[in-house]
Amino acid sequence: ATENKALITLFGATGDLAKRKLYTSLFKLYQKGYLADHFALLGTSRHEMSDEEFQEMVLNSIKDIPAKDGEAEAFSKHFFYCAHDVTKPEHYAKLKDRLTELDKQFGTEGNRLFYMSMAPQFFGTIAINIKKQGLLTDDGYNRLVIEKPFGRDFDSAKKLNDELSQTFEENQIFRIDHYLGKEMVQNIQALRFGNPVIEALWNNRYIDNIQVTLSEKLGVEERAGYYDNSGALRDMVQNHIMQVVAQLAMEEPVAFTDDDVRVEKIKALRSLRVYTPSQAAANFVRGQYGADGSQPDYRHEDGVDPESGTETFVAAKLMFDNYRWSGVPFYVRTGKKLADKFTRIDVVFKKPLIDIFANPNSGNEQALHSNVLTIFVEPKSGFALQLNAKHVGQGYTTEPVDLKFLQSDSAKKESPEPYERLFHDALEGNHTNFASWAEIAYAWKFVDVIRNLWDIEKPQFPNYTPGSMGPAAATELLARDGCKWVYDL
Ligand code: NAD
Secondary structure, eight states, X not given: OOOOOEEEEEETTTSHHIIIIIHHHHHHHHHXXXXXTTEEEEEEXXXXXXXXXXXXXXXXXXXXXXXXXXXXXXXHTTEEEEEOOTTOGGGHHHHHHHHHHHHHHHTOTTXXXXXXXXXXXXXXXXXXXXXXXXXXXXXSOEEEEEOSOOOSSHHHHHHHHHHHHTTOOGGGEEEOOGGGGSHHHHHHHHHHHTOHHHHTTOSTTTEEEEEEEEEXXXXXXXXXXXXXXXXXXXXXXXXXXXXXXXXXXXXXOSSSSHHHHHHHHHHHHHTBOOOOHHHHHHHEEEEOBOOBTTBOOGGGSTTSOTTOOOOSEEXXXXXXXXXXXXXXXXXXXXXXXXXXXXEEEEEEEOOOSSOTTOBGGGTBOOOOOXXXXXXXXXXXXXXXXXEEEEOSSSSOOEEEEEEEEXXXXXXXXXXXXXXXXXXXXXXXXXXXXXXXHHHHHHHHHHHHHHHXXXXXXXXXXXXXXXXXXXXXXXXXXXXXXXOOOSSOO
């Protein structure tokens, strides 16, 4: 592994995300040699804490990761702390001094990566102060990694982006969408562009519809306060689902570089049909979960407004107006308290125009099934291709069979977690797995139409049973087109 020399400034160093994901990811990069002698992290938050206390906190976060003797301690010596209120411009001077010191001490060659892991209302303020108070360097790189959510709608996202742009250029900004760090989401491009047998059929001549499901089994849990203000449309559709859909819909990039991939994703999202309000109403379904035995319905969860109109489920039909996809619906859905926790993509191919095996005269009315390519994103990782084959035995009937590839448990263990991958990409300056501003802007414009409508019209909630796959309307959305969800109960 090549060492990445970098000085990381982490805003929100005592937060949940930092403790659960960021320190563990950095430790894994350290174990693999991507981070070595020439890196340091300066953590900040409002609390007062010494460097030693912070190092203890980091050690505690990584304690469950198997390591060589002394490895964790050596790693923790790269961590430093500075109490800091991001809203106080005068506090940045202290940060600046410590960064200058650490840069010298660790020989990080002026490479600065700023990571914002805080409530989003601070993102703009931090960015502006980073520049104003002189935290940028001239000799190495300056990069910004920023957590979700990126705005609440197009206008707020644009405002945030304008603020970030005062300090950072687009190619210095890394917007985290952890779905893009998932092994099988990254695999979509290998599957498509590495396999003529797939890519040759990847269009409206052969594909009937594409389905994307991000299904969660749990309810809101501890995130109720945040979630009730956000809802499934903002929390899952605008970002994760749109990013997955863009990868499925995009044209082949000239090369597999971040710039080339970006161009194609942006083009795909540009051709996504932005609905009129009445089209949006017809092509979106929202839901909220009801009670389940002793478990409360969504409105009675702790931290949720008892009259909340927030959706915990969304299904939608998306259409791309371009030559490849004209006429092919992309059905997407996501929700909480559904039947199971999984993410999958089902690509449903058209049936043969003529079914020569169906023979009504002999009472054989069996019909060929559609070929379906399923990409299992999680918890299983792999894919399956459903084909029609002859049923074993006398007579001649066909039945669907699966060609299947699932990653072994050992391969899955080897596979880096999304945050480890994305951290590494940001250190390398590779944008492939981050969302660009243009993608985010198109996604918000698409989503805002239905959001505005849903904010006005009162929903009939709750409308689905925990453990189901959402409200009946989500089934009807496809039935109307003569389709059905491949994964159904
Ligand atoms: P958190 O509330 O646990 O942590 C926030 C951090 O910010 C704390 O360290 C706090 O001390 C610090 N802070 C708050 N106000 C401050 C101020 N004025 N000055 C300086 N420091 C201040 O939040 P989190 O759950 O770690 O989330 C961080 C970011 O990551 C958010 O953008 C969130 O949306 C995103 N995110 C979190 C998760 C997760 O699982 N926790 C998942 C995805 C995205």
